[in-house]
Amino acid sequence: MGKYISRSRGRWAIRALQVFALLAVCWQANAGADIEGARVWPAPDHTRLVFDTSAPVEHNIFALNNPSRLVIDISNTGMDADFSSLDLSGTPIQRIRTAPRNGTDLRVVLDLNGDVQPRSFQLEPNQQYGHRLVLDLLGSGGASRSEEPARPTLSDNGSGQRDIIVVVDAGHGGEDPGATGPAGTREKDVVLRLARTLAEVIESQPGYTARLTRDGDYYIDLRSRTLLARRHNADLFVSVHADAFNTAQPRGASVFALSQRGATSETARWLARSENRSDLIGGSGGVSLDGKDDTLAGVLLDLSMTASINASIGVGDYVLRNLEQVTRLHKSGVEQASFVVLKSPDIPSILVEAGFISNPQEERNLGSANYRQQLARAVFKGIEDYFHQTPPPGTLVAWQKRQEGGGASHYRIQRGDTLSAVARDNRTTVRELMQYNGLSDDRVVVGQTIRIPAS
Template sequence: MRSFSKKWRSGSGWLGCLTSLALAVALALPAYAGSAVEGARIWPAPDHTRLVLDTSASVDHKVFALSSPARLVIDISNASLKADFDRLDLSGSPIRRIRSAPRNGSDLRVVLDLETDIKPRSFQLEPNQQYGHRLVVDLVKEGGGGAAVRPPQPVLSDNDAGKRDVVVVIDAGHGGEDPGAIGPRGTREKDVVLRMARTIAELINQKPGYTAKLTRTGDYYIDLRSRTLMARKHNADLFVSIHADAFRTPQPRGASVFALSQRGATSETARWLAKSENRSDLIGGSGGVSLDGKDDMLAGVLLDLSMTASINSSIGVGGHVLNRLGRVTSLHKSGVEQAAFVVLKSPDIPSILVEAGFISNPQEEKNLASSRYQQKVARAVFDGINEHFSQTPPPGTLLAWQKRQGGNGSAANQYRIRRGDTLSAVARENRTTVSELMRYNGLSDDQVIVGQTIRIPAS
C-alpha cells in the first residue's frame, strides 16, 4: 500500500503510463480531425466572380492560376469535402466545371476549369449572423484594373443639346456574401436596400435633366473604396449610399441621413497625400484641379478646400432628403449627422448615407420589407435630391439652363401634387408665393388635388 501511494504521487507506474498515453492521444486528435468544406456559393459580379467555401474551422490554403487551359487550383490543408459542387449554378461566371480530389492523404485539392484566364485573390472571413467560417476566392477578370482610365464624359440631356444631366450615383450597401444587418424575422439589409436603390434610380432617370447610375445591380459585393471610385468614374454630382440601421436592442427606430465628419475628412486628406497614384486624380470633377506636380503643402490646401466644399454641399442635400423622409417616416435624429464612413470620403463629390430605418426594430423591419414602404422612402429620397438641385443646379447642366430661362414651361420645373400637399407648402418649398403660383398656373383659388401638375416659376 505504501509502495502504491508513492507511485500515485510520483506519476510513475501504470497510472502514469495511462495518463501519458491519454495526453498524447488528446494532443494528436486535432492533427487528425481536420476541417471540412461543408458548403459553397457563387456570386457573379460584372468585374469578378466570388466563390465562397463554408468551412468547419479556419484553414490553411494556397491558391494559384494555370493557363492553357485556364484553371484555378485551391489547395486546402488537412481538409475533407462534404459539399456537392455539382449543385452550384455556374451561369454568369467564368467557371465551366469544379473538380476535387484528396491530396497527400489528408489535404483537399479543388480545381476550377475556367472559360478564360483570371487573377485570383483569397481571404478568410470569421463567422457572422448568417454564416460560419468561410474561405473566399475572388476570380478577377484579366485586364479589369489595368486599362487606361479615360476622363469621364458628361451625360448630355436629350432635351437640349450641349446641356448635361445631373448625375446621381445610387449605392445599395452590402451584397453577396455580406448580408448587412439581419432583422428579427430574417429580413436582410442587402435585399431591402437594393430594391430601394433601384426605385430611386428609376425615379431619377424618369426626371428630365437627370441620370442615375447604380454601383451594383444584383446580389454581389463591391468593396467600399470601389463604390466611391465608381462615382468618380461616372463624374457624379452626388453619391447616395442606402442602408438600413441596426442596434443591439430592438428599441431604436427612425431614419437618418449622414454626411462625412471633419475627422473623417482629415484622415482621408492624409491618405490621399500619402498615395502617389492619387496625385494625377482631379478634384472638383471634370475639368477640375490636378494634384500632379503640386508640393505637399499646396496639395493639402487644395484637398482641404475641396473636402470642406463637399461636406457643406453634402449637409445641404442631406437636409433636403431628411426633411422629405420626415414626411413619410419617423426620424432617428432631427438633423444631418456626421461620421467617418468610408463610402462618403470622396474629396470632390458631395456624398450622403441614408439609413432607411432600424431593421433591428420589429415594426421597422416589417416596414422595410414592405414594397409600399420602400416606395415611400425612395420617393422621399428622390424628392429631397430634386429639391436640392432645383435650388442649386450645377453649372453647365440642363437644370441650371432652365432656371436661367425662368422655367418657361419646361418639365424640369413642374411639380405633381401628392397626398398631403397644399399650395402654400409647395410655394414655401420653392421659395415663391401662393399668389405667384396661382397667377403662373391660371388658378382661381388655392385648392389643389392629388395628381394635378403645376408649373413652378424660377426662384
C-alpha cells in the same frame, strides 16, 4: 511525510491534466477541416467563389494554361460537400473538380473559359456563416468597368446642357448580408430594392441621370463604390442602408455625412499614396495633384474636402426634411461619421439609413413596395430641392433656373470651377462677372458665392 506525498501526487495530477489538455488541442488542430459547402456570386467585373470550412485552413493557389485552370491546394482538409448543384452560369467557371492529395490534403481545380486574376482570403464566422475561404476571380463575370471617366449625359430637350448624375449605392451584397430583421429580412435585399426604386424615380425626372453601384446580389468593396462614383463623374453619391440595434425599440430614418475626423484621415491617406496624385479633384475639369508638393496638395484637398462635406450636409438637410413627411426620423439633424463610402474628397456624399430593420414594424414597412416608393420619392425630393438652389454649372437644372427670369442669381463655386467656365455656362463674360462682384482678378475659391447678372 504523508502530507508531502499527498501534495506531490496533487501536483503530478495537475501536471497530467495540463499535458492531456495540450495533447487534446494538438489533436484537434491535426484533425483537419472539411469543406462543408460553397456559394458563387457573379458580379459585372469579378466572380466570388466561397467555400464554407469547418475551421480555418491553409491554402495555396496557382494557375495553369492550355486550357485555363485554377488550382487550389488546401492543407489537411477533407471534402464534405457536393458542388454539382452550384449554378455556374454567368461565371468564368465551367466545372469544379476535387480530389484528395498527399493523403490528408485536398486539391480543387476550376476549369475556366479564360484567364483570370485570382485573389483569396479567409473570413471569420458571422451571424449567418461560419469559417470561409473566399476566392475572387477578377476581370471575369461580364463587361469590365472602364477606368476612363464616363462622358456627360446630355439632356434630351435640345438645350445642350448635361444631366445631374446621382450615383445610388445599395449597401452590402453577396457574402455580406448586412443586418437581419426579426422576420428574417436581409438588409442587402431590401436596400437593393430601395436603390433600384430611387434610381427609377431619379431617371423619371428631366435633367437627372441615375447610376447604380450594384444591380444584383454581389459584393463591391467600399473603396470601389466611391471609385465608381468618380468614374461616372457623379454630382452626388447616395448610399442606402437599413439600420439595426440589439433591441427592437429604436426606429426612424437617419442621414449621415462625413465627419471632420474622417476627412482628416482621408486627406492623409491621399497624400501618403503616390498613385492618388494623378487623380483629379472634380473629374475631367478639376485640379490635378500631380506635381504639387505636399503643402499645396494638402491645401487643395482640405478645400475640396470642406466643400464636399458642406455640400453633403446641405443636401442631407433637404433629404431629412422630406423624409420627415413619410416616416419618423431617428435624429432630426444630419449626423457625421467616418464611413468609408463617404470619403470622396470631391463628390458630395450621404448615407441614408432608411429605418431600423431590427424593429418589426419598420422591417414590415421596408418590405412594402409602396413604402419604398414613398421613401424614394422623399429622398429624391430632397435632392431636387438642394440642386434647385445650387445647381452644378452646365446642367439643365442650372439652365432652367436662369430661364425663370428675375434679377441676379447666386452661384457657389464648386470643385473644378474657374471664373471663365462659370461665365461661359451663364452666358456672360469674365469681365462682367468681375465688375458685378467687385473682383480685382479672376481667381475664385471653392465655396465662394458670386452673383450672376440676369441675361
